[in-house]
Amino acid sequence: MFLAYFTEQPMSAYPEEAALSSHSFDHPAREAGDSVLLFSNRFFNPKEGARLYAERMEEYREVERAGFDGIMVNEHHNGPFCMQPRCNITSAMLTGLTQRVKIVQLGNPISTWDNPVQLAEETAMIDMMSGGRLVAGIVRGGGNEQFANNANPAFNRERFEEGHDLLVKAWTQPGPFRWEGNHYQVPVVNPWAVPLQKPHPRVWVPGVTSTETIAFAARHRYPYICLNTAEEETLRIWKVYGDAAEEAGYKAGEDLRGYLMRCHVQEDEDRAVANAVEFEWMQGEFTGMSKPWLISPAGYSSAESRMARMKLIADRDRLAGKQSGGEKTPEQAEIQKKKLLEVELERKSIIAGTPAQAIERIRRWLEVTRPSILFLWGNDGKIPHEDSMRCIRLLGEEVIPAVREIGDELGIHDPFELDSPVSLAAERGVPTPDASAWAVYS
Amino acid sequence: VGDFARVVVDTPTSGALSMAAGGEGPDLVVLHRSIGGDSLSGVLAVLASKFSVVAPSMPGFDDSERPDWARSPRDLAAILLHSVCRPADSRPVLMGLGLGGWIAAEMAAMSPDRLRALVLVAPLGVKPGTGEITDPFLLSTDRYIEVGFANAEAHKRSFGASELGTDSWLRRERNREMTTRIAWRPRMFDQTLPFRLPYVTTPTLILWGEEDAIVPRGVVDRYRDAILGTEVVALPGCGHMLECEVPETVCELVSSFVSKHE
Numbered sequence: 001m002f003l004a005y006f007t008e009q010p011m012s013a014y015p016e017e018a019a020l021s022s023h024s025f026d027h028p029a030r031e032a033g034d035s036v037l038l039f040s041n042r043f044f045n046p047k048e049g050a051r052l053y054a055e056r057m058e059e060y061r062e063v064e065r066a067g068f069d070g071i072m073v074n075e076h077h078n079g080p081f082c083m084q085p086r087c088n089i090t091s092a093m094l095t096g097l098t099q100r101v102k103i104v105q106l107g108n109p110i111s112t113w114d115n116p117v118q119l120a121e122e123t124a125m126i127d128m129m130s131g132g133r134l135v136a137g138i139v140r141g142g143g144n145e146q147f148a149n150n151a152n153p154a155f156n157r158e159r160f161e162e163g164h165d166l167l168v169k170a171w172t173q174p175g176p177f178r179w180e181g182n183h184y185q186v187p188v189v190n191p192w193a194v195p196l197q198k199p200h201p202r203v204w205v206p207g208v209t210s211t212e213t214i215a216f217a218a219r220h221r222y223p224y225i226c227l228n229t230a231e232e233e234t235l236r237i238w239k240v241y242g243d244a245a246e247e248a249g250y251k252a253g254e255d256l257r258g259y260l261m262r263c264h265v266q267e268d269e270d271r272a273v274a275n276a277v278e279f280e281w282m283q284g285e286f287t288g289m290s291k292p293w294l295i296s297p298a299g300y301s302s303a304e305s306r307m308a309r310m311k312l313i314a315d316r317d318r319l320a321g322k323q324s325g326g327e328k329t330p331e332q333a334e335i336q337k338k339k340l341l342e343v344e345l346e347r348k349s350i351i352a353g354t355p356a357q358a359i360e361r362i363r364r365w366l367e368v369t370r371p372s373i374l375f376l377w378g379n380d381g382k383i384p385h386e387d388s389m390r391c392i393r394l395l396g397e398e399v400i401p402a403v404r405e406i407g408d409e410l411g412i413h414d415p416f417e418l419d420s421p422v423s424l425a426a427e428r429g430v431p432t433p434d435a436s437a438w439a440v441y442s
Numbered sequence: 443v444g445d446f447a448r449v450v451v452d453t454p455t456s457g458a459l460s461m462a463a464g465g466e467g468p469d470l471v472v473l474h475r476s477i478g479g480d481s482l483s484g485v486l487a488v489l490a491s492k493f494s495v496v497a498p499s500m501p502g503f504d505d506s507e508r509p510d511w512a513r514s515p516r517d518l519a520a521i522l523l524h525s526v527c528r529p530a531d532s533r534p535v536l537m538g539l540g541l542g543g544w545i546a547a548e549m550a551a552m553s554p555d556r557l558r559a560l561v562l563v564a565p566l567g568v569k570p571g572t573g574e575i576t577d578p579f580l581l582s583t584d585r586y587i588e589v590g591f592a593n594a595e596a597h598k599r600s601f602g603a604s605e606l607g608t609d610s611w612l613r614r615e616r617n618r619e620m621t622t623r624i625a626w627r628p629r630m631f632d633q634t635l636p637f638r639l640p641y642v643t644t645p646t647l648i649l650w651g652e653e654d655a656i657v658p659r660g661v662v663d664r665y666r667d668a669i670l671g672t673e674v675v676a677l678p679g680c681g682h683m684l685e686c687e688v689p690e691t692v693c694e695l696v697s698s699f700v701s702k703h704e
Contacts, residue, residue: 029580038580147579154622293582299619306615307607441511 001407002373002414003400004070004104005063005392006260008286009056009090011080012278012382013048019080019289020328032327036079036288037144044080052083055385060097062389066396069416070102070135072260072375075109077148079288088122095129103130104375106206106225106260107137110163111156112149117179117189119163120170123201124193132196137204137225138164140213142287143295154299157212159183162438164203164220168423169432171200181438199426202415204258204373209233209312210305211240218244218252221424223373223415225258230349234259234369248424255415258373261365262380263351265358265394266387273345275391276352278381280337280344285313286380355398362399363406372414374403446486446495448505456521457507461498465490468558468700469534471526472497473542476566476578476625477587478504478617481539481600485685488693493535498526500545502620504613514624514632515541515567519548527556535700536644537561539685540656541621544632547665550646551638559703560646561696562665564682566630568639570660575630578656579622583614592653592681600686639668645703646672649695651680651687673699 019035030038063071073090076082084090091103103126113119127134140160146153162181166189169179175190195201205217206225217224218241226234238257245252262279266272282288287295292313296306328336344350351361362374376395379388407413421427446464453459462479464486470493474482479499489495501521502508512518527534527549536557538546543565550560566575578586584603591597604611646669650662659676666672675695680687 027580029577150627152622152626154619154626291582294580297579297622298615299622303612303615310606 001404001412002069002102002416003403004072004102004373004375005068005395006072006074006375006377007056007059007379007388008074008076008081008377009052009083010281010381011044011049011052011083012281013045013052014043014080016333017330018043020330020333022327033283033289034291035282036081036290037147037294039079039288041078049083055388056083057093057097059379059385059388059392060094062392063396064098064101066392067400068101068396070104071098072104072106074106076142076287077145079144081282081286081288088119088126091126091134092129095126095133100133102133102135104135104204105137106204106375107139109141109145109149110138110167111159112141112145112151113163115186116163116166116184117170117186117191120167121191121193123167124171124191124195127195127197127201128193132201134195134197134201135204136201137206138167139206140210143297143300144287144290146297146300147294153297155183156300161216165433165437166435168200168203168425169434171195172432177434179435181435182440183438184435200422202422206258206260209237209308210301212302212305214240215244217241218256219248219424221245221248221250221256221421221427223256223258225260225373225375226371227260228262228349228377230347231365231368238369250424253418253420254370254372254412255418255420257369257371258375259365259369259371260375260377261351261362262349263358263362263376263395263399264378264383265351265353265355265391265399267354267390267394269353269357271387272352272354273341275383275387276345276350277334277337277341278379278383279350280340281381283333283336284340355394358395358399359402359406362403366403366406366410366412370410370412372407372412372417445490446497449496451525453501453521453525455511456501456509459498459501459507459521459525460505461496461526462486463494463496465493465495467493469493469532470495470696471534471536473500473522473536473538473546474503475540475542476617476621477583477614480614481587481683481686484600485689485692488689489696492693492697496526496534498522500542500620502623503617508620512624515545516548516632518624519545519552523549523552523556527553529556531556533558535559535561535696537563537696538565539563540682541566541625541630543567544630544635547635547639547642550642550644551635554641554643557644559700560642560644561649561699562646563649563684563692564651564654564657565648565661565665566625566657567632568636568661568664568668569628569631569633570658571664572660573658575658575661576656577629578618579626579629583618586656587683589655590682591687592651592655592679593687596683596687600683636664636668639665640670642669645699647695647699648672648674649684649692650674650676651682651684652676652678653680654682656682
């Protein structure tokens with residue numbers, strides 16, 4: 001089992017009532033309650049930001065001390081739910097702050113990069129500076145990120161796949177060479193920074209329900225990390241992954257299965273549950289409250305994927321009796337968050353309790369869905385720093401050793417234990433396609 | 443549209459181009475908005491009493507195939523110019539609304555001699571000197587349409603909300619996707635168009651509603667300044683969706699402008 005820690009690094013010190021109301025200075029497209037993209041950064045307090053960054057650093061040190069195998073970092077823009085606008089910056093900082101843990105990027109939103117060769121350079125730096133501890137995951141970026149970075153959502157998938165090929169080629173093929181593709185044209189690819197790990201750092205792909213992304217990961221034999229999906233959905237994802245792997249000519253093993261679960265522990269169950277309300281701090285939407293056409297803009301995914309996503313959101317909102325939009329008081333929002341948590345605890349889609357309770361729940365999850373890569377999303381929202389530290393310590397002292405034993409008992413092994421090939425191409429010795437594969441319109 | 447026939451022509455690089463054709467009189471080509479042909483049904487029926495109307499679904503919109511290679515409205519203009527304004531055709535009047543207005547202006551800048559007159563209805567396509575074009579992608583399609591109306595009654599009469607997953611939803615999403623493919627960056631304008639517009643020698647009429655909340659007056663002024671002799675009619679009390687709010691007035695204005703330029 002590969003066991004890693006995650007937090008969104010929330011900008012928790014923002015005035016919640018400001019997000020719940022509308023203002024005279026609001027962008028005309030913003031409605032009360034919208035807390036991402038258009039929620040004004042006049043509410044960002046950099047003094048509090050500095051404090052929160054310092055607390056996160058202390059927590060990351062504790063994560064390594066506690067015995068985790070890795071730290072997952074990510075990237076989001078224009079909203080309080082995540083204070084990492086560049087995951088390569090957090091990663092670079094972790095190269096100095098930690099000595100042992102893997103630095104797992106889930107990941108760099110490559111579609112929003114206008115020059116993936118720069119991404120190859122930055123990740124190569126991080127891989128060298130960390131002594132080869134980088135897992136360089138890539139993502140398409142959420143819908144809001146396309147707006148924040150002014151990246152065309154209708155070309156997101158094409159850019160993701162072409163950008164990936166350029167990234168891997170820049171990592172692995174000696175330069176200078178030329179890339180004249182569809183969305184990327186780079187006359188001289190010759191980065192003077194190459195990865196320490198050979199043939200290149202592992203690439204893991206996180207996601208939710210997008211069938212196209214699952215199939216992409218399977219075609220490349222990259223582990224797919226399900227982000228907090230429900231049990232039934234997770235099993236469906238493994239089926240889609242397995243079918244795509246079979247089509248690519250191999251059998252998908254458990255070393256290709258990853259899962260991110262929210263898991264907050266305290267010595268006292270009541271305290272854990274009280275803190276866990278903070279996982280619902282954005283009224284249950286961990287990437288901030290936003291609109292369907294911003295979360296999933298036209299062209300961002302197939303119409304079927306987009307409809308599935310919108311139906312999931314509507315379904316969850318209905319369960320929680322949530323009204324979209326409209327002014328709310330912080331008290332009303334609090335009631336709603338508690339209600340959402342109740343629904344989630346009932347559905348067992350979140351863990352909040354003692355270490356023993358967490359172990360029991362994780363065992364059941366491992367038995368049913370068998371991931372070898374497990375990310376424990378330990379803290380979020382306004383969970384106090386001391387409680388976050390205690391949660392990390394308890395996870396390290398009690399939960400992690402027990403989960404390792406369960407993994408061994410169930411015979412679940414991760415890519416590092418098995419020394420799995422980093423990709424299907426690497427396993428088969430197939431060179432990465434060059435730009436001509438993408439130059440369909442040039 | 444009522445008495446219109448559906449005509450499909452094949453293009454060399456954009457597949458099947460579908461169009462509605464009907465009416466009698468001088469030739470008139472009408473290019474729809476970014477939302478597709480939904481707003482046109484009323485005005486086309488009125489125009490057909492005075493013109494022989496051809497209303498194509500622009501490439502990638504409604505019933506026409508999508509050219510995956512197209513990256514800008516100028517690409518669509520090239521396809522349309524060679525499909526509905528060929529040298530062999532009698533020089534048609536070209537009328538475009540919103541995004542269609544932008545594409546019509548591109549066509550006129552490419553080949554002004556092929557057109558008898560150019561009519562731009564609240565066109566997109568140039569950056570206003572003052573004010574901003576409303577960003578359609580930050581609003582739902584339903585809301586974007588609603589914002590286009592100064593007259594709530596006309597909105598209610600012309601449009602209903604589209605339910606998730608219905609054919610109408612899928613069509614509007616496809617139209618929005620095509621708009622995204624060609625006009626995302628810069629948002630709904632082309633930096634070079636103002637420098638190509640002075641080549642338009644076609645008589646040009648611009649119709650614009652004084653309450654237009656999508657296209658600010660600055661866009662109209664930029665077009666007027668770039669195309670010599672442009673006539674501008676600003677309609678008081680009207681919004682962006684003139685063809686739905688005042689279809690008869692639009693038809694009258696186009697008709698009298700065309701008769702002035704035989």
